[in-house]
Amino acid sequence: MNEIKEISNSISKLSAEEINAFLAEILTENEISTLSNRWRILKMLNQNFSQRDIASKLNVSLCKITRGAKILKNKNAISLRLIKEIENEYNKITR
Amino acid sequence: MNEIKEISNSISKLSAEEINAFLAEILTENEISTLSNRWRILKMLNQNFSQRDIASKLNVSLCKITRGAKILKNKNAISLRLIKEIENEYNKITR
DNA sequence: ACTTTTGTTTCTGTCAATAGAAACATTACT
DNA sequence: AGTAATGTTTCTATTGACAGAAACAAAAGT
Numbered sequence: 001m002n003e004i005k006e007i008s009n010s011i012s013k014l015s016a017e018e019i020n021a022f023l024a025e026i027l028t029e030n031e032i033s034t035l036s037n038r039w040r041i042l043k044m045l046n047q048n049f050s051q052r053d054i055a056s057k058l059n060v061s062l063c064k065i066t067r068g069a070k071i072l073k074n075k076n077a078i079s080l081r082l083i084k085e086i087e088n089e090y091n092k093i094t095r
Numbered sequence: 096m097n098e099i100k101e102i103s104n105s106i107s108k109l110s111a112e113e114i115n116a117f118l119a120e121i122l123t124e125n126e127i128s129t130l131s132n133r134w135r136i137l138k139m140l141n142q143n144f145s146q147r148d149i150a151s152k153l154n155v156s157l158c159k160i161t162r163g164a165k166i167l168k169n170k171n172a173i174s175l176r177l178i179k180e181i182e183n184e185y186n187k188i189t190r
Numbered sequence: 191a192c193t194t195t196t197g198t199t200t201c202t203g204t205c206a207a208t209a210g211a212a213a214c215a216t217t218a219c220t
Numbered sequence: 221a222g223t224a225a226t227g228t229t230t231c232t233a234t235t236g237a238c239a240g241a242a243a244c245a246a247a248a249g250t
């Protein structure tokens with residue numbers, strides 16, 4: 001079986017806390033922060049911050065942001081859906 | 096909120112297929128294969144292959160394997176639990 | 191149409207993960 | 221105890237993600 005599918009399968013049965021622990025186990029500190037940054041970039045892109053704005057606020061280069069933008073261009077992207085859901089939750093609370 | 100926790104939270108609501116798609120979106124080809132290899136290493140360690148055996152079969156260096164071994168030494172490791180579960184499933188089928 | 195802002199690509203250099211190889215440590219077997 | 225097998229660490233070199241900076245492209249505002 002494809003390893004990533006196997007991992008996905010396993011993860012899908014876990015709680016949020018367990019997934020968090022799993023990621024901390026299998027990824028390095030650096031990879032965790034890389035991933036965090038990618039997530040932040042996606043969120044800020046979704047909030048329509050300009051790329052240069054994001055670059056300076058997160059201290060990342062533009063090439064990284066363009067990559068994030070490419071992900072979000074796919075209207076069926078899972079990431080896009082997740083981020084929008086998070087955004088909606090947030091708006092519910094603060095509205 | 097901590098980004099990784101947010102990601103974990105989001106992932107925990109997804110199906111295995113969606114998680115798989117999400118990982119393909121947010122990780123590079125290379126990172127996917129890195130992750131796959133780490134997973135294979137953990138599985139083979141759990142099956143008590145020798146480290147040198149794993150190294151030659153997966154074409155990875157020993158330092159990478161030692162790292163995997165360290166993860167599994169923690170008896171509460173989530174990865175360990177997941178791998179054991181996969182192992183058990185497999186045994187059920189082939190027994 | 192011109193200018194400004196924003197998005198995207200490209201170039202060189204840097205850094206972390208890790209390959210490859212060897213050394214050292216520990217355990218198992220006799 | 222001595223030897224072989226296995227686990228772990230350490231060294232140098234390599235590689236991919238990405239920073240920093242600049243160039244180019246597209247869109248928006250005037």
